[in-house]
Amino acid sequence: QKEVEQNSGPLSVPEGAIASLNCTYSDRGSQSFFWYRQYSGKSPELIMFIYSNGDKEDGRFTAQLNKASQYVSLLIRDSQPSDSATYLCAVMDSSYKLIFGSGTRLLVRP
């Protein structure tokens, strides 16, 4: 059973701080990794994807991938109250299916 693990949180950070969200996966053959954001009562939306080891930056968001450690993270700089949501880590398997983690709830305190 392929697994994607996340700490459920909540992770509480003050406004303007860096929020660090982590994810581990079990399938060593996974090649593609994704972060989705889900506001309460809404559907998920893609915010980042990463394929290669290292960092990928997009605005205030940075995704980090370490395939040797089977570890993916998402950093949110200058966190805003509007970033308060659940962040879902997802891993694509060889059949083009996305396997989701259970999500980490982020709370940004004004």
Added chain:
Amino acid sequence: NAGVTQTPKFRILKIGQSMTLQCTQDMNHNYMYWYRQDPGMGLKLIYYSVGAGITDKGEVPNGYNVSRSTTEDFPLRLELAAPSQTSVYFCASSSHISYTGELFFGEGSRLTVL
């Protein structure tokens, strides 16, 4: 611009009843998926389809059936509803899943089985 449309948005079923959740997309996407999300949990894949006439099981297919007769439609059938099927169901589609992993989700269908 409709995107992915799911109906109904809310439904209450009695144990043993059957129903179909409808999903339609107008983006000409080949890939379509059904996920369920239990409270405080992530998304679990029920069934998926890579094109018309092709469907396959996901992580939690038991108690469900699907069909894909057209590119646009991907209905999910619950045959004998059980309380364990109380959940929020999301339909999603993608044209470039292999490149960006971007799924376009419907608004969800909240199902309660009593």
